[in-house]
Amino acid sequence: MSNLYSKVHRLKSQGWTWNHFLQQIDLIYAGGIDEKTLLALYRQPHRKASAHVNKVITTLHDNVFASPFPEDTQALLAIYNRLIHSKNNANVADDISDFIIFLNGDLQHGSTLRQARLHWIKADIHLDQLSNLRINGKKLALLSQQKLALYHYQQSYELLQELNSDQQNDRYIDDFTLYKVQQNMLACYLNSSHPQQRYQDNALHNYLLHSNYIKDSKRALHSEPYQWIIARNGLRFSSIQKNADNCDYFYRALISANSAFTDYNYAPLGAPAIINSEDFKWAIQQLTP
Amino acid sequence: MKTSIITLIFLFFISSCGFNTDTDHLSNTQKPTKTPLSAEKLATSKEETLTPDQHLIPKNRAIEQESINSADIVDDPIKPLPNQNKTTTIYNAKKLRKSAEHPAIKPIIIEEDDMPRLD
Numbered sequence: 001m002s003n004l005y006s007k008v009h010r011l012k013s014q015g016w017t018w019n020h021f022l023q024q025i026d027l028i029y030a031g032g033i034d035e036k037t038l039l040a041l042y043r044q045p046h047r048k049a050s051a052h053v054n055k056v057i058t059t060l061h062d063n064v065f066a067s068p069f070p071e072d073t074q075a076l077l078a079i080y081n082r083l084i085h086s087k088n089n090a091n092v093a094d095d096i097s098d099f100i101i102f103l104n105g106d107l108q109h110g111s112t113l114r115q116a117r118l119h120w121i122k123a124d125i126h127l128d129q130l131s132n133l134r135i136n137g138k139k140l141a142l143l144s145q146q147k148l149a150l151y152h153y154q155q156s157y158e159l160l161q162e163l164n165s166d167q168q169n170d171r172y173i174d175d176f177t178l179y180k181v182q183q184n185m186l187a188c189y190l191n192s193s194h195p196q197q198r199y200q201d202n203a204l205h206n207y208l209l210h211s212n213y214i215k216d217s218k219r220a221l222h223s224e225p226y227q228w229i230i231a232r233n234g235l236r237f238s239s240i241q242k243n244a245d246n247c248d249y250f251y252r253a254l255i256s257a258n259s260a261f262t263d264y265n266y267a268p269l270g271a272p273a274i275i276n277s278e279d280f281k282w283a284i285q286q287l288t289p
Numbered sequence: 290m291k292t293s294i295i296t297l298i299f300l301f302f303i304s305s306c307g308f309n310t311d312t313d314h315l316s317n318t319q320k321p322t323k324t325p326l327s328a329e330k331l332a333t334s335k336e337e338t339l340t341p342d343q344h345l346i347p348k349n350r351a352i353e354q355e356s357i358n359s360a361d362i363v364d365d366p367i368k369p370l371p372n373q374n375k376t377t378t379i380y381n382a383k384k385l386r387k388s389a390e391h392p393a394i395k396p397i398i399i400e401e402d403d404m405p406r407l408d
Contacts, residue, residue, distance in 0.1 A: 077408060124406055131403050180407035187404035195402065233404065270405065277402035 003269060004054060005045045005258075007061040009226035012042065014064070028063075029056045045228055045258050045268035068173055070110075073117035076103075080121060084128055100125060113171070116159035120181065123152030127184060130191040142192055149188045157181045179220045182213055183233065195278045198240055208237055214246060221253050228257035228268060235274070239283035247283040 012021060018035065026032045033053050040047050041057070049057070067074055083095055100122070107118050126149035133142040160173045160181070189204040198204060208214070217234040221227060231253035238246035254261045260268075264275040264284060274280040 081408075120408075124408070127406050183404070184406045187406055191403045229407075236402075272402050279402055 003045070003229065004041050004049055004057055005047070005269070006224075006227055006229070007057055008038065008042045010224065011057075011061060011064060013224075013226070024060055025056060028060050033057075043258075045260065046266070048269055068113070068171060068177060069117040070114050073114055073121065076118075077121050077124075080125065096125065112159050112163055116156045116163070119152045119156040119159065120184075123149045123156065123184065126152065127188055127191070130188065134192060134194065146188050146192045150185060153181055153185045153188070157185075175216070176220055176224070179216050179230075182211060182216060186211070186213055186233075186237070198279055199242075199282070204240065208241055213237065218249070225253065226257050228254060228261065229271075231257050232261075232271065232274070235283055236277075236279045239280050242282055244286050247286050251283065251287055 011024075016024070018038070021038065022032060022035060025038070029052075033056060037049070037053060041049060041053075080096075080099060083089070083092060083099070086092065089095070103118055103122050103125075107115060107122070109115075110118075126145045129145045130142060130149070133139075133145060157178070160178060163169050163171070164173050186204075186207060189201070189207050190198065193201040193204055214234065214237065217230050220230050221234070224230075231250050234250035235247060235254055238250055258268075260266045261274075265273045267273040267276075275284065
């Protein structure tokens with residue numbers, strides 16, 4: 001769940017009335033939040049909330065839909081996210097290097113679930129470098145970081161699957177969590193490739209061909225149809241694969257998630273309009289009558 | 290007698306040519322064209338129409354600001370030496386090249402339509 005639109009929808013889809021929703025918010029923060037703000041976040045994927053509203057809704061969401069991962073690993077991820085997004089920290093590179101040293105040592109300890117999450121976090125660190133390295137033309141470093149990111153996501157995925165196949169394990173890892181690891185692996189291929197070369201990128205095509213990404217995306221959308229990010233990415237990779245049927249499927253899913261996407265120029269929060277992205281060029285040609 | 294006549298003629302010649310010994314050592318660009326008095330005058334005339342907020346500005350600063358803004362009292366600007374200009378250009382180009390490159394590790398760049406990670 002990476003945006004407030006999805007979080008609000010996910011909470012509302014439990015059958016909550018707006019009054020109940022507002023009461024639950026009051027329990028998190030006594031001052032509550034304005035009903036109009038909540039409705040706007042529910043209706044508009046481009047709506048940006050204040051830091052305070054963001055925190056209140058995220059806390060409520062995380063209370064209701066608790067992460068399957070241990071609390072200490074979630075805290076580590078939160079520290080890393082704050083670090084990578086900090087604007088005025090001149091020592092980010094050093095801090096992240098130290099963070100990796102800690103992770104390397106800690107990877108050997110704890111439960112399988114904990115190890116899976118630590119591999120995930122380590123993979124995140126490598127994935128986050130890919131766009132920068134590609135833009136700066138550092139090809140060797142790019143390939144090295146991509147390889148490391150893929151290795152750690154793969155480790156995480158295998159450990160999580162191992163948990164699900166263990167009869168004695170009482171904690172089942174849900175499909176959406178597994179989908180997220182798969183999407184991150186795909187991001188390792190996509191973000192390493194220049195936008196102009198993605199239609200011809202063999203590694204990317206190979207991964208799409210041999211993974212269940214498209215099938216799993218459809219399954220995730222079936223249970224959470226408001227997830228415009230999943231629909232948008234499905235449309236993107238169907239376009240790169242030049243698959244007209246899948247383009248049609250994911251475009252319908254996208255406009256079902258929110259009708260604002262009928263306008264190709266619509267830019268939701270955190271993503272450009274599809275008309276401005278090379279990845280969607282083929283799909284738009286197919287969809288435009 | 291003859292000498293005094295020559296002296297008189299010489300003095301007359303000097304005065305008729307308009308040489309001013311006081312400012313003779315100054316070039317045209319160095320001549321002071323604004324006086325503190327005129328600046329003060331400007332400041333005083335402005336003070337009459339100041340809003341309450343503007344009164345917070347110290348008077349000296351107001352004078353300075355007004356002097357800078359007055360186009361009629363601005364002389365030829367001091368032009369940088371050709372070499373100085375060249376150095377600045379090189380420095381800026383270096384600076385631009387440096388800023389064009391993204392730092393090795395810094396916030397996640399989603400400039401193009403890259404895929405953000407999911408956690």
